[in-house]
Amino acid sequence: MxxxxxxxxxxxxxxxxxxxxxxxxxxxxxxxxxxxxxxxxxxxxxxxxxxxxxxxxxxxxxxWTDMHVHLGGESSPQSYSEGFRLDDTDYAFRSVGYAEKTLMAGFTSVRDLGGGIAPHLRDAINQGLVKGPRIWAAGKSIATTGGHADPTNGYNSELSHLLGPPGPTEGVINSIDDARQAVRQRYKEGSDVIKITATGGVLSYAKSGDAPQFTVDEVKAIVDTARDYGYKVAAHAHGEEGMYRAVAGGVSSIEHGTYMSERVMKLMKEKGTWYVPTIYAGRFVADKAKIDGYFPDVVRPKAARIGAMIQDTAGRAYKSGVKIAFGTDMGVGPHGDNAREFTYMVEAGMPASYALQAATIHAASLLGVDDxxxxxxxxxxxxxxxxxxxxxxxxxxxxxxxxxxxxxxxxxxxx
Missing domain, CATH: 2.30.40.10 (Urease, subunit C, domain 1)
Incomplete structure (x- = not known):
C-alpha cells in the first residue's frame, strides 16, 4: 500500500x-x-x-489510561463554596484545560467517574473541537440519601426544603426500583459507565467516610440494569462492609478500597473484580488535611485518617493477587500530575512493569476494549x-x- x-x-x-x-x-x-x-x-x-x-x-x-478522574473540577480551599457560585458553564471551560493537561502527560484515555460535564467534554474531544484524552464518562454518580454523591449534602434546611429531596433523576436512590431508574437515566443522558458510591467518602460534606450506603439487592439491581445497556459498574468504596456488598452485588471495580480486608480480597479474586487504588488522591488529601482551612471541619478528620491508608492497602492487594488497574482520582489533585501514581504504586511494592501494565493492558481489560x-x-x-x-x-x-x-x-x- x-x-x-x-x-x-x-x-x-x-x-x-x-x-x-x-x-x-x-x-x-x-x-x-x-x-x-x-x-x-x-x-x-x-x-x-x-x-x-x-x-x-x-x-x-x-x-496510558487513567481509570478514575474527574475532569470537571480540581480541589482547592474554594471548592465547596464554588458549588454555590459557579455555573456548569464555568466548570466546562475549566475542564478544557484539564483535559489537555491530562493528554499531554501521556494519558490518551480516561474514565471520568462522576460529573455532568464529562459526557459533553467527551463529545467535544471526539469532534475535534478541543484537545484531550478519549473519555468513558459516568455522568452523575449514583448515591443514596445523605450518602457520598448526594448533591444536597451540606445544604441548610431552607435550601433543602426549597429544592426538595433529590431522586433517581438526580442520581439518588432508596430502593430497587429507584436503582433501576437511576441507571436508565444515566443511559438517557449518554453515560458510558455507571459509578456508585457504595460507602461514605472523604470529601463529601458528611460525617462518615466509610459507612455502607447500599444494600446488596440495590447493588444487584444497578448491576443487572447496567448490563442491559452494556455498562460496567465502578464502586467508590472505603469501608469494608460496603465494599463487600458491592463486590457481592457484581460491580466490575472497587475504587479506593481503603479498609479492604482479606474477606473482601478473597471475594474479589473469586469474582474477578478489579481494584483501582487511587493512591495519589489518598496522599494528597492526607497532606492537605494538615493545612488549616483547606477542608471544612467535617471533612478534615476523614482526609487525615482515610487518605493515609490507601497506599498500604494497594500493596497488600497486589501481594494477595487482586487485579489492579491504574487510577488517580485526579481532580482531587492537579490534573496533569497523573503519572505520579506510578511512583506511589512502586513504593507500595508493585514492580514498575506491573504499574505500567495497570495503565495499559489492564485498563483496557477493565474497560472491556481490545483495540x-x-x-x-x-x-x-x-x-x-x-x-x-x-x-x-x-x-x-x-x-x-x-x-x-x-x-x-x-x-x-x-x-
Whole structure:
C-alpha cells in the first residue's frame, strides 16, 4: 500500500511490551489512518512519503489510561463554596484545560467517574473541537440519601426544603426500583459507565467516610440494569462492609478500597473484580488535611485518617493477587500530575512493569476494549515516549515528551 501524508514511522530506541511487561530493544512503529499498521524490529527505513519521527533515544509504549478522574473540577480551599457560585458553564471551560493537561502527560484515555460535564467534554474531544484524552464518562454518580454523591449534602434546611429531596433523576436512590431508574437515566443522558458510591467518602460534606450506603439487592439491581445497556459498574468504596456488598452485588471495580480486608480480597479474586487504588488522591488529601482551612471541619478528620491508608492497602492487594488497574482520582489533585501514581504504586511494592501494565493492558481489560493498551498491528495508534528507562527508574514516567493519539501527534520532543 502506498504511503499517504498521514503515514508515520516512529523510530523507537526501546519499546515496552505491555503484554509481557518486558522492555524490548529498538523497534519501528508504522502508523496509518490512526491505526498501528506494523511493528518492526530494529530501525526500519521509512517508506517514501512517510513522516519519520526520531525517538531513537526514547522508550515508547502504548498510551496510558487513567481509570478514575474527574475532569470537571480540581480541589482547592474554594471548592465547596464554588458549588454555590459557579455555573456548569464555568466548570466546562475549566475542564478544557484539564483535559489537555491530562493528554499531554501521556494519558490518551480516561474514565471520568462522576460529573455532568464529562459526557459533553467527551463529545467535544471526539469532534475535534478541543484537545484531550478519549473519555468513558459516568455522568452523575449514583448515591443514596445523605450518602457520598448526594448533591444536597451540606445544604441548610431552607435550601433543602426549597429544592426538595433529590431522586433517581438526580442520581439518588432508596430502593430497587429507584436503582433501576437511576441507571436508565444515566443511559438517557449518554453515560458510558455507571459509578456508585457504595460507602461514605472523604470529601463529601458528611460525617462518615466509610459507612455502607447500599444494600446488596440495590447493588444487584444497578448491576443487572447496567448490563442491559452494556455498562460496567465502578464502586467508590472505603469501608469494608460496603465494599463487600458491592463486590457481592457484581460491580466490575472497587475504587479506593481503603479498609479492604482479606474477606473482601478473597471475594474479589473469586469474582474477578478489579481494584483501582487511587493512591495519589489518598496522599494528597492526607497532606492537605494538615493545612488549616483547606477542608471544612467535617471533612478534615476523614482526609487525615482515610487518605493515609490507601497506599498500604494497594500493596497488600497486589501481594494477595487482586487485579489492579491504574487510577488517580485526579481532580482531587492537579490534573496533569497523573503519572505520579506510578511512583506511589512502586513504593507500595508493585514492580514498575506491573504499574505500567495497570495503565495499559489492564485498563483496557477493565474497560472491556481490545483495540488499545498494546503496541500491535491493528490497534489504535495511541503511543507515548519518554527519555530513560521507566523499569530502571520509574520516575522517568514524569518526563513524557511525545504523545500520539489515534495517529495524530499532540506533543513532540524539543530538538
Amino acid at each position: 502506498p504511503a499517504t501524508a498521514s503515514d508515520k514511522s516512529l523510530q523507537c530506541g526501546k519499546l515496552f511490551d505491555s503484554r509481557s511487561g518486558k522492555l524490548l530493544g529498538a523497534h519501528t512503529i508504522v502508523v496509518r489512518d490512526g491505526k498501528i499498521a506494523e511493528v518492526l524490529p530494529g530501525r526500519a527505513e521509512a517508506a517514501a512519503g512517510t513522516q519519520s519521527v526520531d525517538l531513537s533515544d526514547r522508550t515508547c509504549m502504548a498510551g 488499545q493498551g498494546v503496541v500491535e498491528a491493528g490497534k489504535r495508534a495511541d503511543i507515548i515516549a519518554m527519555p530513560g528507562d521507566p523499569l530502571a527508574d520509574i520516575s522517568n514516567v514524569l518526563k513524557v515528551d511525545f504523545v500520539m493519539k489515534d495517529g495524530s501527534i499532540y506533543r513532540s520532543p524539543a530538538r
